[in-house]
Amino acid sequence: MDAELGSWRDGRARSAITDFVRRVTTEGGADYVDPAERVAVVDNDGTLWTEKPMQIEIGFILQRLAAMAEQAPDLRERQPWKAAYMHDYDWLGGAITQHYRGDDADLTVLMGGFLRAFAGMSAEDYLAASGEYLRHGSHPTLGRGFGQCAYPPMVELLRYLEAHDFTVYIASGGDRDFIRAISDEVYGIPAERVIGSSNALEYQEDERGASVVYRARPDVFDDGPVKAVRIWSRVGRRPILSAGNANGDIPMLEFTGGPSLPALRLVVLHDDEEREFAYTDGAEELLERAERGGWTVVSVRDDWTTVFR
Structure with missing residues (x-):
């Protein structure tokens, strides 16, 4: 077994990865791809690290909203401040699940609170606050630091691809700058290779000379079809993996490869209740599409020897 994928059990998923990499890196082969075109894009929440009982970023937002509700009691009866103040993880996590089912009502409310929570903060201050939360906070149910919530098999995959001259990007529906705070430290992916959602920014002259500051309106929600658009706008190439x-990852996966390039599409299936969480909420369409298209489904239970370290 290839030690570079040491946390992957020998099986269909692992073979699909190693066979694909062998084909696209064998010069003279029918599927050979020049290193410049070996682009891989990987989702973050639920793909590189855990996303239950709610996405890690939502805990960061919750902390900020709860502090606002502490200072302004009238906010405690309004969502999302109410959920933050009462630590209602079901409402917060449910907003994301409902989004993947096509219902954005609660997500819109949550995003409205997020925009208010960080309006006026400089990008550097937001990055510092995100890093502080991620380095010193812990998961509410797993009892481990957030940096330890990454999946070792997926981090191994990133290194394996890079060892074969792939350029790897994170393409997330989560906030770009939140992920940037620890992307290099946890995943070995530099900040400039993180594609994600973002608030609108503006330039302001201040005591530092000048800053880039968050505004109270959205810029991009990097999910669904927008993911494919953002990948092209940031990378200028189609991914091959x-x-x-x-x-919300379906358009990104569909965009992979295209008419002239080979493609490997990986779908992480959370089916290990003992070691992590078992769920398919918000992934029903993806799993159906994977079955129809012959995409490679990665079973957390069957394909990974370890989920966390």
């Missing part, structure tokens, strides 16, 4: 775990 992609990995995701939710309905």
Whole structure:
């Protein structure tokens, strides 16, 4: 077994990865791809690290909203401040699940609170606050630091691809700058290779000379079809390998390869209740599409020897 994928059990998923990499890196072969075109894109929440009982980023937002509700009691009866103040993880996590089912009502409310929570903060201050939360906080149910919530098999995959001259990007529906705070430290992916959602920014002259500051309105929600658009706008190439775990990743996976390039599409299936969480909520369409298209489904239970370290 290839030690570079040491946490992957020998089986269909692992073979699909190693066979694909061998084919696209064998010069003179029918599927050979020049190193410049070996682009891989990988989702973050639920693909590179855990996303239950709610996405890690939502805990960061919750902390900020709860502090606002502490200072302004009238906010405690309004969502999302109410959920933050009461630690209602079901409402917060449910907003994301409902989004993947096509219902954005609660997500819109949550995003409205997020925009208010960080309006006026400089990008550097937001990055510092995100890093502080991620380095010193812990998962509410797993009892481990957030950096330890990454999946070792997926981090191994990133290194394996890079060893074969792939350029790997994170393409997430989560906030770009939140992920950038620890992307290099946890995943070995530099900040400039993180594609994600973002608030609108503006330039302001201040005591530092000048800053880029968050505004109270959205810029991009990097999910669904927008993911494919953002990948092209940031990278200028189609990926040949992609990995995701939710309905919002379908367009990214469909965009992979295209008419002139080979493709490997990986779908992470959360089916290990003992070691992590078992769920398909928000992934129903993706799993159906994977079955129809012959995409490679990665079973957390069957394909990974370890889920966390």
